[in-house]
Amino acid sequence: MSKSKIAVLVIEDEAPIRRFLKMTLTSQGYDFSEAVSGQEGMLKVASEKPDIIILDLGLPDMDGLEVTKQLREWTPTPIIVLSARGQEKDKVEALDAGADDYLTKPFGVAELMARARVALRRTMTSSNGETQSVFKFGDVEVDFVKRQVTKAGKELHLTPIEYKLLATLIKYADRVVTHNHLLREAWGSEYSGETHYLRVYMAQLRRKLEKNPAQPKYLITEPGVGYRLKVSQ
Amino acid sequence: MSKSKIAVLVIEDEAPIRRFLKMTLTSQGYDFSEAVSGQEGMLKVASEKPDIIILDLGLPDMDGLEVTKQLREWTPTPIIVLSARGQEKDKVEALDAGADDYLTKPFGVAELMARARVALRRTMTSSNGETQSVFKFGDVEVDFVKRQVTKAGKELHLTPIEYKLLATLIKYADRVVTHNHLLREAWGSEYSGETHYLRVYMAQLRRKLEKNPAQPKYLITEPGVGYRLKVSQ
DNA sequence: CCGAGTCTTTACGGAATCTTTATGCACAAC
DNA sequence: GTTGTGCATAAAGATTCCGTAAAGACTCGG
Numbered sequence: 196m197s198k199s200k201i202a203v204l205v206i207e208d209e210a211p212i213r214r215f216l217k218m219t220l221t222s223q224g225y226d227f228s229e230a231v232s233g234q235e236g237m238l239k240v241a242s243e244k245p246d247i248i249i250l251d252l253g254l255p256d257m258d259g260l261e262v263t264k265q266l267r268e269w270t271p272t273p274i275i276v277l278s279a280r281g282q283e284k285d286k287v288e289a290l291d292a293g294a295d296d297y298l299t300k301p302f303g304v305a306e307l308m309a310r311a312r313v314a315l316r317r318t319m320t321s322s323n324g325e326t327q328s329v330f331k332f333g334d335v336e337v338d339f340v341k342r343q344v345t346k347a348g349k350e351l352h353l354t355p356i357e358y359k360l361l362a363t364l365i366k367y368a369d370r371v372v373t374h375n376h377l378l379r380e381a382w383g384s385e386y387s388g389e390t391h392y393l394r395v396y397m398a399q400l401r402r403k404l405e406k407n408p409a410q411p412k413y414l415i416t417e418p419g420v421g422y423r424l425k426v427s428q
Numbered sequence: 429m430s431k432s433k434i435a436v437l438v439i440e441d442e443a444p445i446r447r448f449l450k451m452t453l454t455s456q457g458y459d460f461s462e463a464v465s466g467q468e469g470m471l472k473v474a475s476e477k478p479d480i481i482i483l484d485l486g487l488p489d490m491d492g493l494e495v496t497k498q499l500r501e502w503t504p505t506p507i508i509v510l511s512a513r514g515q516e517k518d519k520v521e522a523l524d525a526g527a528d529d530y531l532t533k534p535f536g537v538a539e540l541m542a543r544a545r546v547a548l549r550r551t552m553t554s555s556n557g558e559t560q561s562v563f564k565f566g567d568v569e570v571d572f573v574k575r576q577v578t579k580a581g582k583e584l585h586l587t588p589i590e591y592k593l594l595a596t597l598i599k600y601a602d603r604v605v606t607h608n609h610l611l612r613e614a615w616g617s618e619y620s621g622e623t624h625y626l627r628v629y630m631a632q633l634r635r636k637l638e639k640n641p642a643q644p645k646y647l648i649t650e651p652g653v654g655y656r657l658k659v660s661q
Numbered sequence: 662c663c664g665a666g667t668c669t670t671t672a673c674g675g676a677a678t679c680t681t682t683a684t685g686c687a688c689a690a691c
Numbered sequence: 692g693t694t695g696t697g698c699a700t701a702a703a704g705a706t707t708c709c710g711t712a713a714a715g716a717c718t719c720g721g
Contacts, residue, residue, distance in 0.1 A: 271553075283536040290542040295550075296529070303516040309523040317550055342604040342653070350661075354678060355652040390697090392680080398699055409699080418697070587667060623708085625669080631710055642710085651677055651708065 200226040204245035206236035219304050233257035252278040260292050267293030273314035330365050332426045335404050364424040373421040435459040437478035439469035466490035474561035474573045485511040493525050500526030501595045502572035503559045506547035563598050565659045597657040606654040
């Protein structure tokens with residue numbers, strides 16, 4: 196399963212709240228990351244590309260509103276704001292600055308989780324991912340949203356392993372992917388060394404995707420190393 | 429269609445609040461529309477296709493949670509929930525049912541407006557296509573407002589689970605929906621892994637909807653992955 | 662309390678997929 | 692020329708997954 200975890204970045208200076216959120220989020224299966232200041236937070240948003248940001252407005256180094264505005268200049272990642280101040284004016288300012296939600300401390304963790312799910316629901320279902328949803332080479336098209344492959348417009352059926360294998364090669368298009376790497380991604384880490392499976396499945400993929408399977412144009416063998424999906428030129 | 433104004437639908441039984449919202453919204457340049465019951469509200473969502481819905485949970489004729497869930501079966505239009513109950517449990521339930529935000533009465537109108545702007549900001553930027561309240565494939569028609577299914581004009585009875593299953597497949601039309609995803613949406617998260625339920629119910633749906641259930645044209649199996657409602661081509 | 666409708670559970674034949682085995686080819690090393 | 696290694700391909704065997712029918716359990720209104 197190549198389903199990576201959902202990554203949450205918590206920008207919060209108070210250690211107890213950070214610890215608390217870390218416990219809750221990790222126990223619910225999220226990938227947790229933290230920053231203790233606005234500066235560090237913005238850097239981590241850029242470097243780690245979290246799926247959602249939980250931001251305390253009362254940071255020591257800079258105004259939380261300013262953090263929100265600056266983030267919104269370049270990223271649409273959902274931001275849930277936490278604040279000790281419950282005045283309506285504060286809420287309106289933060290929401291208009293680009294925050295997606297606003298919770299007043301002390302907040303209930305169940306509500307925070309529910310509101311995080313709301314924010315994530317949007318970004319997940321809307322098809323505007325940073326990864327292109329359709330990949331093409333030759334007359335083959337791979338639609339990752341539909342999980343469907345077509346060749347010359349005609350639908351093509353791939354088995355789960357064939358699909359994962361192809362998806363991995365596309366992920367590293369034009370680069371060589373080693374035998375073990377492919378085995379790990381398509382089968383699982385415990386299959387390292389079973390390079391024979393690869394030969395069988397690469398042959399199947401070629402039969403389905405290549406015009407002349409014996410002289411592949413796209414699914415290239417790199418002897419002794421692995422395979423490569425050739426798309427350039 | 430050249431819709432200049434943003435249309436807001438308010439579903440609320442208390443006249444004073446309705447009047448108040450009408451004043452505020454029209455003065456801010458929104459197109460205002462209202463419904464006094466859940467039934468009327470759902471009909472107006474289908475007929476008027478508002479850009480955003482403000483929904484009071486405490487309606488006389490039906491549970492607001494149920495309204496939210498039924499709307500979410502076919503439309504992604506933002507829903508902001510108003511409620512007199514401020515318990516965390518109520519908020520979580522409403523948000524997980526599909527609401528985009530939850531305000532406890534008495535609420536500040538500035539905050540409501542700000543939260544409406546947040547919800548609108550998201551849908552306006554992402555190119556969300558219009559959703560229809562009636563979905564068709566082959567000679568089958570599904571009316572999400574009446575909750576009624578017809579085949580070749582003849583009314584067809586589906587059990588609650590059959591209906592939810594079909595509604596979920598329609599929501600992700602042409603996309604592969606995994607076993608667990610279907611189980612979560614139609615049965616609930618605690619049913620993950622009970623894939624044999626799906627086999628039983630997919631067979632029932634095929635018997636009712638397909639001309640030749642043994643060779644389905646629309647309800648397609650994706651072995652080892654899930655199912656897909658095929659409507660294109 | 663009963664019965665209709667619905668959900669849950671079970672069983673099994675068959676289909677699809679994964680795994681294993683076998684054979685042949687190309688090429689390099691010796 | 693022989694040998695060995697890595698690869699391609701086909702096909703058989705093993706396993707998992709799916710479709711179907713039917714029976715048992717549950718729910719709810721009357």
